[in-house]
Each structure stands twice: as C-alpha cells, then as structure tokens.
Amino acid sequence: MQLIDGKATATAIKAEIAEEVKQIVANGGKQPHLAAVLVGHDGGSETYVKNKVLACEACGFKSTLIRYEADITEEELLACVDKLNKDEDVDGFIVQLPLPKHIDEQKIIEAIDYRKDVDGFHPINVGRMAIGLPCFISATPLGIITLLKRYGIETSGKKCVILGRSNIVGKPMAQLMMQKQYGDATVTVCHSRSQTLKEECREADIIIAAIGKPNFVTADMVKDGAVIVDVGTTRVPDATRKSGFRLNGDVDFENVAPKCSYITPVPGGVGPMTICSLMKNTLAAGKKEYYK
Numbered sequence: 001m002q003l004i005d006g007k008a009t010a011t012a013i014k015a016e017i018a019e020e021v022k023q024i025v026a027n028g029g030k031q032p033h034l035a036a037v038l039v040g041h042d043g044g045s046e047t048y049v050k051n052k053v054l055a056c057e058a059c060g061f062k063s064t065l066i067r068y069e070a071d072i073t074e075e076e077l078l079a080c081v082d083k084l085n086k087d088e089d090v091d092g093f094i095v096q097l098p099l100p101k102h103i104d105e106q107k108i109i110e111a112i113d114y115r116k117d118v119d120g121f122h123p124i125n126v127g128r129m130a131i132g133l134p135c136f137i138s139a140t141p142l143g144i145i146t147l148l149k150r151y152g153i154e155t156s157g158k159k160c161v162i163l164g165r166s167n168i169v170g171k172p173m174a175q176l177m178m179q180k181q182y183g184d185a186t187v188t189v190c191h192s193r194s195q196t197l198k199e200e201c202r203e204a205d206i207i208i209a210a211i212g213k214p215n216f217v218t219a220d221m222v223k224d225g226a227v228i229v230d231v232g233t234t235r236v237p238d239a240t241r242k243s244g245f246r247l248n249g250d251v252d253f254e255n256v257a258p259k260c261s262y263i264t265p266v267p268g269g270v271g272p273m274t275i276c277s278l279m280k281n282t283l284a285a286g287k288k289e290y291y292k
C-alpha cells in the first residue's frame with residue numbers, strides 16, 4: 001500500500017507556481033491577484049479562507065480578503081461581486097460558501113464574471129468542463145486528477161466508482177474521470193438512493209468517496225489492490241484534541257488501507273490539493289490562459 005501524500009504534492013506544486021510567478025514578474029508581467037469574500041464567521045469557512053490567503057503568499061500572489069457580517073443583504077453582496085468583476089487588478093475571486101440562508105447562492109455564483117470564476121462554479125465553466133474545453137475546473141476534482149497523475153496511477157479503461165453527486169465534487173469528478181483527456185475511465189456514480197452501492201464498490205479499481213459520512217467505506221466494500229481517494233472531511237468530537245474535534249474521512253482507513261494499492265489519508269490527502277488547485281486556477285486567470 002502506498003500513501004498518497006497530498007500535503008507534499010501541494011507544497012511542491014505551490015513552489016512550482018511561485019517560481020513561475022517570479023519569472024512573470026521578472027519579465028515585467030503582473031503579479032496574479034486573488035480576492036476572497038467571506039460572509040459571517042463560520043469556523044470551517046474562516047479556516048479555509050485563512051489557508052487560501054496563506055497559499056497565495058506561498059505562491060507569490062497578491063491576495064485581498066473582503067469580510068462581511070452574516071446580515072449582509074443579497075443586493076450588497078451582488079454589488080461587491082460587480083465591483084470585483086470590474087476591478088482590473090483582480091484576476092480571480094471566490095465567494096466562500098456556504099452563504100447565509102437569506103442569500104441565493106446560485107444567484108451569486110452566476111453574477112461572478114466567468115473569466116474570474118477561479119472556483120469553477122459558474123455554469124459557463126461547468127459547461128465547458130463537461131465538453132472538454134479549456135476553463136476553470138472546480139478545485140477538489142482538479143486536485144484529485146492532479147494527484148492521480150503525479151503518482152502515475154493508471155486510470156484509462158479502469159472501473160471508477162464515485163460516491164456522491166454534489167455539484168462541487170461528485171458530478172465534476174465523474175465528468176473528469178470519464179473524459180479521455182483526464183481519467184478516461186468507466187465511471188459509475190452512486191448516491192443515497194443507489195441500491196447496488198456495495199456491489200459497485202467491490203468491483204471498482206478506483207473509488208472516490210465524497211459523501212461526508214465517516215468510515216462509510218469499509219474493508220468488505222473494497223477489492224484487493226484498489227485505489228482509494230477519500231474526499232470526506234467530517235468534524236467528529238475528539239476530547240484528545242485542543243480544538244475538541246478531528247477530521248474524519250469517508251473511508252475506514254485503518255481496515256481499508258492494507259487492501260489498497262494507493263490511498264489518500266484524511267487529513268493530508270485531498271484537502272491540501274483543493275487549495276493548491278485554486279492557486280493553479282488563479283495563475284491561469286493571471287495569465288489569461290483560458291479567457292482574454
């Protein structure tokens with residue numbers, strides 16, 4: 001069994017990005033600039049945004065954090081999005097999700113200029129991704145594709161089972177694993193209504209679990225030599241930690257790992273790659289790689 005080290009891979013990629021940014025600036029080009037909008041004080045969102053700002057520093061990007069209280073109106077947030085769309089210094093920006101219930105998330109996502117949508121959530125980017133055109137690809141699936149590639153894991157023609165069908169992980173993951181230029185695999189997507197989920201998993205060469213249920217994937221669901229990618233990050237109470245919780249994946253790591261050829265740990269697997277992919281997208285935005 002080989003552990004897929006997302007932390008080390010992300011660190012290496014961020015160093016590569018920093019090197020490229022240095023060259024760009026040395027040649028008189030513009031330092032890429034990522035803006036992040038954070039609404040409210042959700043603990044998870046605070047941590048994610050803080051890590052994104054730190055990653056910007058590691059990559060040599062300029063970053064701007066815009067904070068609002070949770071009672072901001074939808075109109076005010078739309079006005080902020082409009083301002084960022086028009087700000088020529090900002091190459092890309094994100095509005096950290098989830099948003100308070102009184103704000104229509106989809107409306108905010110669609111208000112973002114798709115050319116600056118480094119989260120890859122705008123329907124234009126989602127659509128272009130689905131038909132294999134250059135675009136910003138959602139960070140978590142892009143991070144997983146990058147990990148599989150960096151570890152030289154063969155995916156072409158393999159049977160890949162994806163657990164979960166969310167817009168930010170399951171669906172784009174299935175699209176990418178199916179496409180010739182990325183996974184080139186035979187893909188099955190399972191969700192909460194799937195009746196043959198266990199059977200599908202047992203036949204899979206690759207399982208990508210993104211459902212948010214701790215230890216859901218057990219050893220009896222995994223065939224020998226399978227590749228396991230664990231996207232799940234559920235906070236479970238843990239009195240031994242200073243924070244009072246730990247992050248738990250969707251896979252029963254202890255019992256599944258010995259059966260696998262490769263497996264991602266939680267934490268330190270997919271998580272760091274997600275932020276790293278956002279940096280990749282920001283670099284592409286700075287270089288106007290996909291859109292003028």
Ligand code: NAP
Nearest residue numbers: 140164165166169191192210211212231232233270271274
């Ligand atoms: P989500 O929007 O809640 O979607 C969960 C999906 O799992 C849904 O499609 C749901 O099916 C399915 N599901 C739930 N219970 C199931 C069950 N018992 N059997 C089969 N399918 C089941 O979640 P998400 O945003 O995709 O995130 C999934 C997990 O990944 C969460 O733990 C999240 O924290 C984590 N995550 C991690 C990263 C990272 O960077 N590491 C990034 C994003 C998300 P239905 O559609 O039928 O309801």
